[in-house]
Each structure stands twice: as structure tokens, then as C-alpha cells.
Amino acid sequence: MMLLNMLLLQADTAIKAVTDAAAPAVEKISLFHLMMEGGALMIPLLFCSIVLVYVFVERLLAIRKASVPEVEFMKKIREYVENRNITEAVNLSRSTNTPVARIIEKGLARIGKPIDSIEKSMENTGKNEVYKLEKNLSVLSTITGIAPIFGFLGTIAGMIILFFNVQHQGFSPEAIAGGIYTKMVTSATGLIIGLLAQIGYAYLNAQINKMVIRMESASVDFLDLIQDVTQI
Numbered sequence: 590m591m592l593l594n595m596l597l598l599q600a601d602t603a604i605k606a607v608t609d610a611a612a613p614a615v616e617k618i619s620l621f622h623l624m625m626e627g628g629a630l631m632i633p634l635l636f637c638s639i640v641l642v643y644v645f646v647e648r649l650l651a652i653r654k655a656s657v658p659e660v661e662f663m664k665k666i667r668e669y670v671e672n673r674n675i676t677e678a679v680n681l682s683r684s685t686n687t688p689v690a691r692i693i694e695k696g697l698a699r700i701g702k703p704i705d706s707i708e709k710s711m712e713n714t715g716k717n718e719v720y721k722l723e724k725n726l727s728v729l730s731t732i733t734g735i736a737p738i739f740g741f742l743g744t745i746a747g748m749i750i751l752f753f754n755v756q757h758q759g760f761s762p763e764a765i766a767g768g769i770y771t772k773m774v775t776s777a778t779g780l781i782i783g784l785l786a787q788i789g790y791a792y793l794n795a796q797i798n799k800m801v802i803r804m805e806s807a808s809v810d811f812l813d814l815i816q817d818v819t820q821i
Contacts, residue, residue, distance in 0.1 A: 630739055630740075630742055630743040630775050631743075631774070631775065633739050634736060634739050634775065634778050634779060634782060637732050640728060640732065641729065641732050641785060641786050641789065644725050644726075644728045645729065645793070647725070648793050649793065649796075651722070651724075652722060652793065652796045652797060652800065655688050655800060656796070656799075656800055656803075657687050659687065659690075659803065659807055662681070662685055662693075663689075663693075663807060663811075665681055666678050666681065666682070669681065670697075670814055670815070670818055671814075671818060673818075675697055675700060678693075678697050679694060679698070682694035682697060688715075688718035688721075688722070688800065688804055689803065692714050692715050692804055692807065692808055692811075693711075693807065693808075695710050695711050695713075695714040696711045696811050696815070698710075699711075704812065704815065704816060707812065708808075708812055711811070711812075712808075715804050715805070715808065718804065719801055719804075722800060723797060726790060726793060726794065729786045729787075729789055729790040729793070730790055732782065732783065733783050733787045733790060734783070736778075736779045736780075736782035736783040736786065737779045737780055737783040738779070739775065739779045740775050740776040740778060740779020740780055740783075741776070743774070743775020743778075743779065744775065744776050
């Protein structure tokens with residue numbers, strides 16, 4: 590009886606091994622496979638994604654570098670101006686090398702002139718600093734618009750491939766698979782890149798707006814300081 594059970598167990602094991610060997614291997618989906626199925630339109634989408642990452646990181650680092658807290662800086666500027674030590678105040682502004690410092694430096698250089706003239710020169714410098722901070726942000730805005738368009742072109746290309754295959758190979762899953770892949774992959778990729786570009790643009794723009802408020806606040810404080818000192 591034991592011998593019979595052993596023979597049956599060995600037979601079941603052999604049958605299972607043969608069945609597993611005969612069963613087709615399940616193909617797993619991969620990102621590289623999807624990109625290849627997307628076709629030639631994946632090339633401009635890949636380029637858009639590379640530009641997106643580069644511009645976002647470059648602008649983020651530039652904005653963070655410019656967003657140095659200016660509390661201590663403005664405190665020292667106040668001390669120098671109140672003591673009539675304008676030269677030290679200018680040297681401090683030049684060595685600090687931030688948007689706020691450059692605006693204050695412009696105001697220090699105009700001390701002695703009418704307050705309207707000082708305010709105007711500082712305002713112009715502030716606009717120039719904002720322009721520097723916003724450099725290349727238009728690239729993200731452009732990617733937001735063109736990436737989904739490339740995806741839409743992929744949808745059209747996929748439909749063309751689908752109908753071409755159906756016409757020449759008949760209506761079958763194999764005939765329509767290529768067109769469906771191209772259609773879905775390029776559309777999804779274009780939308781994802783466009784969405785990420787929009788999020789990145791909105792985030793960087795919000796950080797720049799915060800920086801602008803800080804520059805305006807520092808400018809107002811400096812103008813008030815100049816008026817107080819001149820009245821003493």
C-alpha cells in the first residue's frame with residue numbers, strides 16, 4: 590500500500606512538472622516595453638520630460654539660493670544707516686548677494702536724492718530681480734501645453750495603425766494590439782508630463798511670489814528708515 594502511494598505521488602509530481610513546462614510563460618509588462626510600444630512620438634515626450642526635470646531643479650535651486658532670510662541683514666543695514674555709515678552698508682549689501690541686498694544697495698547708492706527717486710530706482714531693480722527669478726519658467730508653461738498635444742498625436746497615430754492592421758490582417762486581437770498600445774501609451778505619457786509641468790510651474794511661481802512679497806517688505810522698511818534718518 591505504501592509503495593502504491595509513493596508511485597501515485599511520483600506520477601502526480603511528474604504530471605505537474607510536464608504541465609508547468611508546457612504552460613506558456615506569462616509575459617510581464619515593463620516600463621521599457623511600454624515606451625517601445627509607444628512608437629516614435631515617445632522621443633519628443635522623452636525630451637520634454639528631460640527638459641522638465643532640468644528646468645525645475647535649476648529654478649528651484651536658484652530660488653532657494655535667493656531666499657536667504659534677511660532679518661539679520663536688515664538689522665545691520667539699519668544700524669549702519671542710523672550711524673551714517675553708508676559705506677559699510679553698501680559693502681554688506683554687495684557681499685550678501687541676494688535680491689533683497691541688491692535692491693537695498695541700489696537704494697543706498699541713491700541716498701541724498703528725493704525719496705521718489707530712491708523708490709523708483711529700487712522698484713526697477715526689484716523688477717529686474719523678479720525677471721531673473723522667473724527665468725525659464727515659460728519653458729515649463731510650454732511643456733504643459735505641448736506634451737498633451739504629442740500624446741494626442743500618438744492617439745491619432747495609434748488609430749491609424751489600428752485600422753491599417755485590421756484592413757490587412759483582419760479583425761483580431763493581434764491586429765489591433767499595436768494601435769491600442771501606441772494610442773494609450775502616448776496619451777498617458779503626454780498627460781502625465783503635462784500635469785507634472787503644470788504642478789512644477791505652479792509651485793515655483795508660488796515661491797517667487799513669496800520672494801516678491803519679501804522684497805517689497807524690505808524696500809518699504811528701507812524707505813521708512815531713510816525718511817526717519819533724514820528727519821533726525
